[in-house]
Amino acid sequence: MAEAHQAVAFQFTITREGIDLQLSHEALRQVYLSGLRSWKKRVVRLKNNVITGVYPASPSSWLFVVIAILATMYTRSDPSMGLIAKIQEHLPASSDSLSVQCQTVVSAVLFSTLLWLSLIFTMKLCLKQLLSYHHWMFEQHGNLSNTTKVWVMLVRIFSGRQPQLYSYQGSLPNLPVPTIKDTIKRYLESVRPLMSDSEFKRMTTLAKEFEDSLGSRLQWYLKLKALWASNYVSDWWEEYIYLRGRGPIMVNSNYYGMDFLYVTPTPIQAARAGNTLHAILMYRRKLNKEEIKPSRIPGTFIPLCAAQCERIFNTTRIPGDETDSVVHWQDSEYVAVYHRGRYFRLWLYQAGRMLSPREIEHQIQRILDDPSPPAPGEEKLAALTAGDRIPWAQARKEFFSSGVNKRSLDCIEKAAFFVSLDEEEQGMMGDDPEASLDRYAKSLLHGKCYDRWFDKSFSVVLYKNGKTGLNAEHSWADAPIVSHMWEYVLATDSFRLGYNEEGHCKGDVNPSLPCPQRLTWDISVECQERVRRSLAVACALADDIDFHVFPFRDFGKGNIKKIRMSPDAFIQAALQLAYYRERGIFCLTYEASMTRLFREGRTETVRSCTSESCAFIKALEHGKPADVCRRLFRTASEKHQLLYRLAMTGAGIDRHLFCLYVVSQYLGVESPFLKKVLSEPWRLSTSQTPFQQAELFDFVNHPDFIICGGGFGPVADDGYGVSYAIVGEKLMCFHISSKHSCPQTDSHRFGTQLRKALLDLLQLMSGDQPEESRSEQNHGPKPQSKKEL
Known part of the structure; x- marks a missing residue:
């Protein structure tokens, strides 16, 4: 009842003498200060809109x-x-x-x-x-x-001078529509090494028929949309690739980001939460004031679209029967917290000011010390967000459309973001550090399937030993947007805020802070049965995921640059070589590129398995002379860089073909060519996690504070999902996922092949075994203690 009294500004009772009105001056003061802060934000937003509008x-x-x-x-x-x-x-x-x-x-x-x-x-x-x-x-x-x-x-x-975050938005060009002829030509070129002569002949015939008949009609509609819309791809991509998916978004769509690899700044869970949450609020304040510098192509002054930044906070994916929707609220002054099966509302502002890290730590500790048990059905409620979307949409209408359940659900969905206080210990630790990293990755990706709210734009996970990480929903934005925020948070946590000698957050505590509010639920038996069904689906999916995470310390991009090659092209060739050695064949390979040179741009596909890369790998594996292999490798690398640049500049293949297919469905016409193209499985799905703010980290004086990126689940049931991060000059981190249910895939086996491929390629291009390769695998930054290992 105490929390309920704090939530209102006045109380009244009706008696025979009239209405007895009792005002709470402190509550009214809080209302005034909160409103003042809101109006200040509106003024700042108006000012920024003017500045951005005239830029x-x-x-x-x-x-x-x-x-x-x-x-x-x-x-x-x-x-x-x-x-x-x-x-x-x-x-x-x-x-x-x-x-x-x-x-x-x-x-x-x-x-x-x-x-x-x-x-x-x-x-x-x-x-x-x-x-x-x-x-x-x-x-x-x-x-x-x-x-x-x-x-x-x-x-x-x-x-101009001193651009703000959104200053370039009105000046970015629209994404161009490639010609049908160019797209089909590049498509046929991309699948040639993957098809037999008869298969390729048939596909060429289908492509020619499409180009001469239906293609030009569909292209006309796309050009019309490109003239009208800011981006002819992004809205359809969000709608049909993400929001209309009816399967679980856990594993299949959501992705994760890890903490520092070797260091945990404090072993105190509440303290780490205090600094982390405060750093996130600092980032949000900079975002609202547009004080974050516009993103640019690394090493240049060319701006990238920042439209996705608008939905980082206060955003939730809402389930629907046919399609989900992404809902964004203007502002939220609290977060939703999950701990031991209970949900809490934690206010992060007091008297119009942001709580200090020490105050947030104090509030988190109150939640950790709360002995109350979860209400019936509350503990595993979030499993609804982990299972299939239609049952969740139906349950939401039936059980959460009114009363106390609606109020509590609104509290979670309108929160700035979600926080999970995990009772497990994770990170690179124990006698088997590689296995501990694998468990850490799986925990961040799916947890127990009911202790993350997978619909929120992102959920921060804080472990019992002070380790942290996040799980992000994919429909509203791509990984570089979340990665940029996470880099800032980790750097601010360790290098700006810091901890005292006991490991607690710095500063003092205001003892008058109201306790975090416990959310209340009335979960019926029928609803609990729906939760159990969703949990069964989610657990079956989570148990099937095989993860392998490893830091590669034998060499880094510094060595690759010495042989005058693109680090990304080098790694993509190693992935092709590893897959060929494991399976004896080549496969359709997806590498994520970005189209943020254009307004509202998101991603494009680089088909990194090319005729040139296949020719090189076959020559290498068949024992051709080293000079021949080197020449073929450089040719393959140049082709990969060309494809990457074409994708970035709007001349990619897959988004154009996807939009042509969407138009054909609207028109109610079937295209055997498009149907065949979009049914091809991506058995090797890859992505690089960009490191965007190197200036925030000092790898010379603090070499152990290394971010190792994040990962995602496999796209195909019989394929691999590979995410990699190039950190500094001497380290690369790989996150490999596959499914136990597929006998042809094994993440650890593929990781072994990938290590060998990387070393073999560098040896080939260097002419001899590099000194770094002869060192033991644990050569590199050493953990601070045995517990960290």
Whole structure:
């Protein structure tokens, strides 16, 4: 009852004498301060919208234009060529009371404003045209053409100064629609090494028929959409690839991010939670104020789309019968916390200010010390978000549409994010560190299938030994967006906030903080049965996942750069070689690229299994001379880089074919070609976790504070999911997933093949065994204690 009393600002009772009204001054003060904070945020948002709207100019430039026009008029010249006089003639009748001189000044100000807006529009249009130029990506590094040099100079001129996070949004070009001819040509080229002569002949025939008949009709609709929409792919991609999926999003869609590999800043769970949650709030404040620098292509000044950042916080995926929806709320001052089967609302603001790390630690410790048991059916309730979507949608309508259940569910869905206080210990520890990393990955990906709220934009997981990590829902954004936030959080936690000698958060505690509010539920027996069914589906899926995570310390991108090769192309070749050695065949390979050079861009596919890579691997495995293999390897690497650049610049294959298929379904026509293309399984699905904020970490003075990225589940039942992170110059981390139910796949076996492939490729290109390769596998940053190992 105490929590309920704190939630209202007044109490009243009706008696015979009338209404007895009792105001709570402290509660009213909290309401006032919370409202004040909300209005401050609105003012900041309005200011940022103005600044972003006039970018690449600045609001102050308006005053400069007005003064310049007025100064020119006082020299008895008319810079408007009669337009000011025309404006003065059409001023409203109410302006007759003004003197002629005042009317002239008002007309000049109006003309100046129109001129200023016209200049802004022109500058935006020019910048948009400049950012549509992508030929620079295909030029040799260090050998730019004169055209590109002039382009660089013009982009710098039109980009203005000190851009905010969303400053470039209005100037980013729209994603172009490739021609049918180019897409089909590249598609046939990509599948040639994977098909027999008869299969390829049949596919060529289907492609030709499609190009000559239905393709041009579908293309016309896509071009029409591209003229109307900001991005002709992204809304359909979100809808049909993510939101319309009726299977579990746990494992199949959600992904995870890990903590530091070798270091745990504090072994105290509540303390780690205090710093982590406070650091996340600091990031959200910077995001709301647009103080985060715009993302750019590494090593360049070319901006990337930031539209996905808008839904990091206060966002939830809502289940539906046919399709889910992503709902985003404007602001939330609390998080939903799960611990030992109970749900809590934890307020993160007090009297209009953000709670300090020490205060959050205090509140988390209160939750950890709470002895109350979960209500009937409460403990495993989140299994509904882990199972199939239709049963969850139906249960949500039947059991959570009114009463106490609706209020508690609203509290979770409208929270800034979700927090899970896990009772397990995870991380790289014990006598078998590799096995402990595998368990850590599985715990982050699916946990117990009921201790993560998989519908939230992201859930922070805090383990009993102070280790942390996160699980992210995929439909609202891609991994680089979450990764950027997570890098900031980990760096801020350890290097900015820190801990005292006892391992607690720094600062003092306000003892008057209200206790976290326990959420209440009334879960019927029928609802509990629905939960059990969803949990059974989720557990069967989770138990089938085979994970292997390992840090590769024998060499890193520094050694790869010395042989003048792209680190990503090198790793992709190693993945192809490892798969060929394990299975004896090649497979359709998915590598995620991004299209954020364009407005609202998300991802594109790089088909990294090419004729060139297959020719190289066959030559290597058949014992061809080293110089021949090196030449073929460089050819394969150049082809991979070309494909990656084409994908980034809007000339990819798969998103275009996907959208053509969507149009065909809307028109109710069948295409054997498109049906065949979209039914092909990705048995090797790969992605690189980007390291975007190297300036936040000091690997020289703090070499143990290494982030090892994250991972995801396999896309195909008989395939592998491989995520990798290139950390610094000397370390690469790999996350490999597959399914136990498939006898042809084994994550550990593939990991062994991948290690060998990496070493063999470097030896081939170096001419001899590198010194790093001769060192033992534990050569590298040493853990701080036996417990960490």
